[in-house]
Structures are given as structure tokens and as C-alpha cells.
Amino acid sequence: xxxxxxxxxxxxxxxxxxxxxxxxxxxxxxxxxxxxxxxxxxxxxxxxxxxxxxxxxxxxxxxxxxxxxxxxxxxxxxxxxxxxxxxxxxxxxxxxxxxxxxxxxxxxxxxxxxxxxxxxxxxxxxxxxxxxxxxxxxxxxxxxxxxxxxxxxxxxxxxxxxxxxxxxxxxxxxxxxxxxxxxxxxxxxxxxxxxxxxxxxxxxxxxxxx
Amino acid sequence: xxxxxxxxxxxxxxxxxxxxxxxxxxxxxxxxxxxxxxxxxxxxxxxxxxxxxxxxxxxxxxxxxxxxxxxxxxxxxxxxxxxxxxxxxxxxxxxxxxxxxxxxxxxxxxxxxxxxxxxxxxxxxxxxxxxxxxxxxxxxxxxxxxxxxxxxxxxxxxxxxxxxxxxxxxxxxxxxxxxxxxxxxxxxxxxxxxxxxxxxxxxxxxxxxxxxxxxxxx
Numbered sequence: 001x002x003x004x005x006x007x008x009x010x011x012x013x014x015x016x017x018x019x020x021x022x023x024x025x026x027x028x029x030x031x032x033x034x035x036x037x038x039x040x041x042x043x044x045x046x047x048x049x050x051x052x053x054x055x056x057x058x059x060x061x062x063x064x065x066x067x068x069x070x071x072x073x074x075x076x077x078x079x080x081x082x083x084x085x086x087x088x089x090x091x092x093x094x095x096x097x098x099x100x101x102x103x104x105x106x107x108x109x110x111x112x113x114x115x116x117x118x119x120x121x122x123x124x125x126x127x128x129x130x131x132x133x134x135x136x137x138x139x140x141x142x143x144x145x146x147x148x149x150x151x152x153x154x155x156x157x158x159x160x161x162x163x164x165x166x167x168x169x170x171x172x173x174x175x176x177x178x179x180x181x182x183x184x185x186x187x188x189x190x191x192x193x194x195x196x197x198x199x200x201x202x203x204x205x206x207x208x209x210x
Numbered sequence: 211x212x213x214x215x216x217x218x219x220x221x222x223x224x225x226x227x228x229x230x231x232x233x234x235x236x237x238x239x240x241x242x243x244x245x246x247x248x249x250x251x252x253x254x255x256x257x258x259x260x261x262x263x264x265x266x267x268x269x270x271x272x273x274x275x276x277x278x279x280x281x282x283x284x285x286x287x288x289x290x291x292x293x294x295x296x297x298x299x300x301x302x303x304x305x306x307x308x309x310x311x312x313x314x315x316x317x318x319x320x321x322x323x324x325x326x327x328x329x330x331x332x333x334x335x336x337x338x339x340x341x342x343x344x345x346x347x348x349x350x351x352x353x354x355x356x357x358x359x360x361x362x363x364x365x366x367x368x369x370x371x372x373x374x375x376x377x378x379x380x381x382x383x384x385x386x387x388x389x390x391x392x393x394x395x396x397x398x399x400x401x402x403x404x405x406x407x408x409x410x411x412x413x414x415x416x417x418x419x420x421x422x423x424x425x426x427x428x
């Protein structure tokens with residue numbers, strides 16, 4: 001089953017096109033690793049696919065409520081404990097129980113700790129555990145392995161593999177090797193927008209209304 | 211929706227949540243005014259209704275930037291925007307949580323501070339009633355301002371400037387209700403206007419604020 005298909009997509013950051021004529025599609029069980037140098041539009045692409053900003057051109061087809069997005073920030077409340085943070089997202093998304101997610105990211109011993117006492121890597125693990133409790137099939141991950149140690153990267157890879165085996169899909173922007181040989185590769189460099197062409201910007205273009 | 215309301219209430223009550231901030235500010239304003247105006251009871255009781263309403267309004271203003279700014283900083287707002295809960299519903303819930311943690315405590319402790327300001331006895335029911343009817347509008351309009359300024363650093367100043375003019379009608383009709391109640395004249399007109407403003411904000415603000423959030427999340 002196709003979870004997302006993108007045709008002739010162009011996305012913009014701050015009113016400037018960064019990616020143009022992008023085509024790809026993802027089905028259940030597939031993972032795609034996004035590559036590209038800094039500023040090539042990986043985050044912008046993921047935010048556009050997640051519906052947080054509109055596409056400039058092109059078409060994104062995916063079933064409603066199928067996407068779980070994980071950005072640079074983990075969305076944790078420092079005053080709440082690990083299990084309270086996770087339960088909150090589980091009930092907002094109407095997802096499954098938090099137990100398996102805690103086990104998968106090795107957080108069971110930390111459940112009663114307030115999030116502000118966690119280390120950066122532990123916070124990231126909690127942020128990634130949130131993906132499991134959303135119950136959504138398509139994960140859009142933006143640099144998920146930042147501040148994770150090698151053991152935690154392996155935990156994350158195992159979680160991702162289990163998600164793919166259960167029929168899910170993932171689009172991962174990352175610079176490191178996740179240890180997922182089955183994942184496809186999508187290099188954004190060829191889709192980079194041609195910034196020298198100015199005819200996309202009408203006269204009197206105002207970035208605030210882009 | 212229940213989960214979001216419960217989380218916001220929990221966050222407000224826990225350490226650093228700012229639950230007591232508005233209440234403490236209200237208390238400070240109402241205790242300082244008698245010192246500033248002087249001990250003349252007659253003069254105080256004439257301005258008491260206005261002081262209580264202005265105090266409630268300013269203390270409400272103080273906590274507005276917390277409605278969305280904290281969620282924006284830690285990324286929760288992005289995640290909530292991708293959640294099945296519509297953004298309009300999220301705005302309404304967050305404004306409700308703001309009212310429960312700032313507006314409602316102000317309503318509850320206003321009679322006590324009324325004593326401090328020599329507010330005459332006949333005015334108390336009207337004070338509580340007008341604050342109960344009017345403060346939800348303060349939270350709703352505040353949520354709109356907070357949504358407009360969410361991405362800005364140090365947006366607090368702009369937020370106050372944007373929201374204050376919107377607060378003026380509520381203040382006028384709220385204080386007028388208490389004043390008329392005090393004089394024993396007819397209160398229906400200002401009270402109906404006050405309720406009208408509140409219902410209008412309840413109906414319109416979720417959509418306006420959600421639209422502002424969508425633009426700011428880009």
C-alpha cells in the first residue's frame with residue numbers, strides 16, 4: 001500500500017524555493033534516507049510533507065492522519081515525568097499503550113523521572129519513543145540520532161526495523177549510517193532549486209505574504 | 211482534548227508553571243492602591259470597582275505569552291499541529307486552561323480584595339458576576355494575541371500592545387456593570403454587552419487564532 005506519493009513537488013523556505021521537481025513514493029515496509037548538504041531543504045521538505053507548511057507547487061498524496069513528525073525539538077515538558085510526557089502524546093494521538101515504547105527505547109528505569117533531569121540523549125530517546133505511541137504508519141524523522149550514543153542508535157534502528165516490519169514506512173533525514181541496509185537513498189542535491197531564475201518572484205514580492 | 215487540558219493544568223500548577231503569578235500580581239495591585247490613594251474610605255469605595263477590573267485585566271495580561279510560547283519553544287506546538295485534534299479545538303482548550311488557571315482564581319479572590327478596597331456591600335454579587343462573565347473574553351482575546359506573536363522572540367511587548375485595545379470594551383462594560391449594581395440602577399445593558407463580547411470571542415477567536423498559528427508555524 002502506498003503511504004505517500006509526491007509528484008513534481010517544490011518547497012520554499014522564507015519565500016525562496018529550495019527544492020524543485022521532486023518525485024518519490026513510499027509504501028508500507030519501506031524506508032528512505034534523505035541526504036543532502038546543510039541547507040539543501042531536508043527539514044523544509046519534512047515539514048511540508050507533515051503539513052506544517054504549504055507546498056509551493058506539486059502534489060502530495062497520503063491518507064489523512066497517517067504521518068508522525070519528529071523534528072529537532074522533542075516536544076517534552078520539563079515539569080512532567082517520562083511516563084506523563086509519553087502518556088500525554090499517546091492520548092492526544094489515540095495511539096497504543098506506552099509500555100512497549102518505553103521498553104523499545106530503554107526508558108523503563110526512568111519512567112518516574114521529571115524530563116528536566118534527563119540527559120540530552122535520554123530526552124531524544126523519549127522523543128523517539130513518542131513515535132511508537134502515535135500509532136501512525138508514516139514516520140518523518142529529522143536528524144533522529146542527534147545526541148544518541150551508539151547503543152541508542154542501535155535501539156533506534158531496531159525500533160525502526162520493527163515499525164517497517166509491521167507495515168509502516170519512514171523518511172529519515174540523517175547524516176550518519178543507521179545500519180539499515182534495506183533503506184533506499186534519496187539525495188536532494190539534484191532537486192536543488194535554481195535560485196538564479198527569478199521569474200518565480202513577481203514584482204513587489206513580499207516575503208511576509210509568501 | 212481532555213488530555214491536553216489536563217496537561218496544561220498540571221503544568222500550570224507544578225513548579226515554574228506560573229499559576230500563582232497572576233494571582234500574586236492582582237493581590238499586589240489591590241493592596242498597593244489603598245496606600246497610593248490614601249486612607250479615605252469614601253474615595254476608595256468610589257474607585258474600587260474600576261481598580262478591581264483593571265487589576266484583573268493586567269494580571270490576565272501578564273500570563274498570556276505562556277499560552278503558546280512555551281509549546282512553540284519545545285516543539286510541542288508542531289506536534290500538536292500534526293495531531294488529530296483540530297488546531298481550532300487546541301486553541302479553545304488552551305484558552306480554557308488559561309482561564310481556569312488565571313481568570314477563575316481572580317474571580318474567586320476578588321470579593322476578598324473588594325473588602326480591602328472598601329467596596330460597598332451591594333456591589334459584590336455584580337463584581338463576581340461581571341468578572342465571571344468577562345474574564346473568559348480576556349483569555350480568548352489573549353490566546354489570539356499569543357497566536358499572532360508566537361514565533362517572535364521577546365514578543366511580550368507586542369502582545370500587550372496588540373491585546374490591550376481589544377480588552378477595552380470588556381473593561382468598560384465590566385466596570386460599568388459593577389458601578390451600576392452599586393448605585394442600584396439597571397445593570398442589564400452593560401451585562402448583556404459584556405456577555406455578548408465573551409460569546410463573540412468564544413465563537414470567533416478559535417478560528418482566527420488557529421489561522422494565525424498556521425502562518426506562524428511555517
